[in-house]
Amino acid sequence: MKELAYLNKYIIRYGFRLTLGIIFMIISNIFAIAPAQVVRYALDLVVDTLKTQTLLKGSELYDSYINEFFQVVLLYGGVIVGMALMRGIFLFFVRQTIIVMSRLIEYDLKNDIFEHYQKLPLSFYRKNNTGDLMARISEDVSKVRMYLGPAIMYSINMVISFILTISIMVSINVELTIWALFPLPLLSISIYFVNNIINKKSELIQQQLSTMSTFVQEAFSGIRVLKAFVREKESLHQFDETAKEYKYRQLELAKVNSMFYPLMLFLIGLSTILTVYVGGLEVEQGAITPGVIAEFIMYVTLLTWPVTSLGWVTSIVQRAAASQKRINEFLSIEPEITSPSNKPFDIKGKITFKDVSLVYPDSGIKALDKVSFEIETGKTLAILGTTGSGKSTVANLISRLYDPTEGQILIDDHDLKTLNLHDVRSQINMAPQDVFLFSNTLRNNIAFAKADATEEDIIRATKNAGLWENIQNMDNGLDTVVGERGITLSGGQKQRATIARAILGTPSILILDDSLSAVDTNTENEILNNLQEVMKDRTSVIISHRVSSVKLANKIIVLHEGQIIEQGTHDELLKIEGHYQSLYQQQSESNN
Numbered sequence: 001m002k003e004l005a006y007l008n009k010y011i012i013r014y015g016f017r018l019t020l021g022i023i024f025m026i027i028s029n030i031f032a033i034a035p036a037q038v039v040r041y042a043l044d045l046v047v048d049t050l051k052t053q054t055l056l057k058g059s060e061l062y063d064s065y066i067n068e069f070f071q072v073v074l075l076y077g078g079v080i081v082g083m084a085l086m087r088g089i090f091l092f093f094v095r096q097t098i099i100v101m102s103r104l105i106e107y108d109l110k111n112d113i114f115e116h117y118q119k120l121p122l123s124f125y126r127k128n129n130t131g132d133l134m135a136r137i138s139e140d141v142s143k144v145r146m147y148l149g150p151a152i153m154y155s156i157n158m159v160i161s162f163i164l165t166i167s168i169m170v171s172i173n174v175e176l177t178i179w180a181l182f183p184l185p186l187l188s189i190s191i192y193f194v195n196n197i198i199n200k201k202s203e204l205i206q207q208q209l210s211t212m213s214t215f216v217q218e219a220f221s222g223i224r225v226l227k228a229f230v231r232e233k234e235s236l237h238q239f240d241e242t243a244k245e246y247k248y249r250q251l252e253l254a255k256v257n258s259m260f261y262p263l264m265l266f267l268i269g270l271s272t273i274l275t276v277y278v279g280g281l282e283v284e285q286g287a288i289t290p291g292v293i294a295e296f297i298m299y300v301t302l303l304t305w306p307v308t309s310l311g312w313v314t315s316i317v318q319r320a321a322a323s324q325k326r327i328n329e330f331l332s333i334e335p336e337i338t339s340p341s342n343k344p345f346d347i348k349g350k351i352t353f354k355d356v357s358l359v360y361p362d363s364g365i366k367a368l369d370k371v372s373f374e375i376e377t378g379k380t381l382a383i384l385g386t387t388g389s390g391k392s393t394v395a396n397l398i399s400r401l402y403d404p405t406e407g408q409i410l411i412d413d414h415d416l417k418t419l420n421l422h423d424v425r426s427q428i429n430m431a432p433q434d435v436f437l438f439s440n441t442l443r444n445n446i447a448f449a450k451a452d453a454t455e456e457d458i459i460r461a462t463k464n465a466g467l468w469e470n471i472q473n474m475d476n477g478l479d480t481v482v483g484e485r486g487i488t489l490s491g492g493q494k495q496r497a498t499i500a501r502a503i504l505g506t507p508s509i510l511i512l513d514d515s516l517s518a519v520d521t522n523t524e525n526e527i528l529n530n531l532q533e534v535m536k537d538r539t540s541v542i543i544s545h546r547v548s549s550v551k552l553a554n555k556i557i558v559l560h561e562g563q564i565i566e567q568g569t570h571d572e573l574l575k576i577e578g579h580y581q582s583l584y585q586q587q588s589e590s591n592n
């Protein structure tokens with residue numbers, strides 16, 4: 001239960017609403033309980049009148065007596081209706097304070113979790129799958145919300161109505177109180193157990209539902225493969241199996257649910273019977289008036305819901321504690337990469353690597369081994385190498401997505417780790433190797449880098465990325481929606497859209513990670529020429545497998561198994577007659 005203590009700071013934040021809610025709850029309970037006494041007076045009055053009226057029959061007083069009787073009964077009726085109305089109004093206020101408080105906390109909690117998620121390192125996302133991240137921010141927060149809203153509200157209600165109702169009942173007749181309340185704890189305990197079964201069954205349904213949605217989601221995102229391999233029938237069969245299991249679990253839940261109400265009604269009925277029976281005996285002995293029986297039945301009915309909610313609330317709190325534990329697990333992870341300073345920093349563009357090594361924390365792979373190089377502001381650095389040689393790792397380190405395990409990275413001669421992280425990342429733009437586009441318009445995808453970009457900026461960026469002609473041929477131009485992950489675009493178009501996004505903000509350092517692999521050589525040359533203009537006086541890092549992409553660079557480094565094996569300009573490297581030169585020859589021959 002200590003996990004829920006984390007939520008106290010939120011409850012304190014909305015303490016005023018909660019206090020108001022408690023006050024409204026007390027008032028609404030008073031209006032709920034008071035009519036029972038009015039019913040007792042009214043009923044006793046009816047019984048007395050029935051007795052007296054026979055005596056007065058035939059006398060002059062009879063008519064006025066009956067008239068007065070009806071007026072008083074009407075008055076009692078009016079009072080009861082008025083009180084019910086007041087109870088309703090205050091219940092409305094209770095929900096408006098306590099339930100609204102729970103929704104506000106839910107909102108804050110979701111934002112806090114999301115903000116925290118974004119601070120966590122990439123290694124965290126490798127370890128935890130998306131489904132788990134989503135479940136904690138949606139389902140788990142919803143369960144915690146049930147504790148903050150309904151559970152707190154019904155617990156307070158239970159305490160208030162127990163204190164008020166039971167003290168009145170005891171003050172009237174102790175023996176009748178004991179008999180009337182005797183079945184209620186049984187009700188509470190059985191509801192607790194039934195509810196636990198319901199929760200377990202609901203969880204199984206939830207699991208099956210997520211299996212079903214994952215299946216459907218995969219089937220539709222892989223629809224091209226599915227159709228191409230003519231697997232529709234098998235796919236339907238698999239879906240049918242999953243859906244059958246879902247139906248079975250739902251029916252299991254329905255069985256338990258159908259036990260719930262009969263059980264509840266049986267125990268409440270038992271309370272009423274006992275009240276009438278024991279109350280009847282007490283009336284016979286003259287200990288109470290008949291009106292008290294009616295009053296007690298009303299109290300028992302009033303106590304039914306708080307007693308029911310006791311079992312229900314207990315299981316909500318247990319589930320909320322389990323959910324909060326899962327949320328706390330993520331919240332307690334400290335981001336490894338933090339900003340040590342808030343001092344603004346303007347990047348000019350010089351990059352220095354001094355004996356930099358990186359072992360990826362989650363895989364233990366040594367991706368870079370004592371790599372050193374330097375590139376001056378305004379120059380272009382190209383990185384070439386075999387697959388898995390560590391090229392993207394260099395890009396990740398420059399953007400400080402990881403910190404080196406050994407060595408030092410300097411930007412404009414300052415240790416990267418000491419600089420304002422926000423300023424560093426906002427001035428270094430990267431077109432990553434694994435292209436990612438949001439299911440939004442091309443315009444919004446490109447403007448993602450710069451919220452205040454004008455139409456002109458966006459068009460210029462797409463022209464420089466060699467994408468403008470393609471866009472003009474699309475029916476909706478820049479407003480074309482690219483589908484999930486850019487499914488409606490070709491591989492080369494997606495790459496060029498990410499280049500446009502990267503150059504839009506005219507960054508101080510631009511990194512293109514294998515961003516020209518899906519374009520033909522002519523387009524590649526066109527883009528590279530444009531970039532020379534766009535990135536004039538700024539630093540570019542171009543990562544590629546192709547010599548054609550890197551030959552114009554001021555410095556080329558060739559990586560192999562995490563180490564630099566050659567470095568220099570295109571001409572210098574050709575003279576060495578090493579790896580670069582043989583790659584150049586191979587690629588020139590295959591182009592001819």
Ligand SMILES: Nc1ncnc2c1ncn2[C@@H]1O[C@H](COP(=O)(O)OP(=O)(O)OP(=O)(O)O)[C@@H](O)[C@H]1O
Nearest residue numbers: 360362363365367386387388389390391392393394
């Ligand atoms: N996020 C990561 N976590 C763990 N290991 C990684 C991660 N990224 C890369 N690696 C590993 O580090 C090594 C270098 O990978 P890197 O992506 O830098 O190579 P690359 O030269 O860019 O390759 P490619 O040309 O295929 O893109 C590889 O062995 C890879 O498996």
